[in-house]
């Protein structure tokens with residue numbers, strides 16, 4: 001099943017504490033977001049890539065897209081104040097399609113096998129997200145004191161990609177905007193419509209490059225993949 005991918009790439013990267021958009025920081029000489037773009041460029045089921053970018057970064061990003069020969073980038077939308085706004089801008093810009101994936105440009109280590117299972121699940125049920133089971137004990141804290149230990153057997157760390165039937169996620173994104181509802185992922189916008197969202201087990205390598213320590217983990221992931229390829 002073919003799909004279109006929307007990549008929100010218009011954030012400020014505050015938690016990365018860098019002097020520029022964290023997506024432009026390089027791992028082994030290549031900007032983070034190019035690793036993400038290359039995953040979808042190399043996926044035969046990906047028909048089109050759309051990016052939400054800050055206007056003042058668009059020309060630079062277009063130059064990178066050209067230099068790295070990312071041929072599937074079909075368009076750009078102006079990023080918004082919040083991630084949700086950036087995603088909605090892309091959803092409203094892309095031509096109608098069957099299945100659309102929303103994936104953080106800040107998650108460069110997603111793999112094709114997870115994407116394929118996600119797209120298939122979204123084709124069948126209309127909505128599916130990637131995630132991994134929680135590994136740590138999770139507790140609620142109130143006023144600096146533990147108030148509850150949560151049963152982690154039912155807890156997952158939700159990632160992107162998040163895959164949807166296009167008509168469903170467009171309706172959900174526009175309804176949330178009209179209602180002034182702000183979620184932290186697209187699944188929330190569908191959940192609030194009482195629509196079931198499937199979970200697809202992803203990998204723990206699919207980290208979001210958020211804080212400076214993630215650069216360390218990212219380099220280690222790339223090094224392990226290079227060693228694997230050399231075997």
Ligand SMILES: Nc1ccn([C@@H]2O[C@H](COP(=O)(O)OP(=O)(O)OP(=O)(O)O)[C@@H](O)[C@H]2O)c(=O)n1
Pocket residue numbers: 007008009010011012013014015016023052079080081082083084086087104105106107208209210
């Ligand atoms: N207004 C925004 C905010 C975020 N993003 C994108 O959404 C993804 C996930 O967001 P996050 O990791 O939170 O990025 P930032 O918002 O840049 O990080 P921070 O919260 O540390 O500023 C990133 O690829 C980011 O570029 C976006 O397109 N538009």
Ligand SMILES: C[C@](O)(CO)[C@H](O)COP(=O)(O)O
Pocket residue numbers: 083104158159160184185186208
């Ligand atoms: C969408 C997401 O990546 C799922 O885990 C996450 O909610 C994004 O959060 P952020 O604070 O906008 O990075």
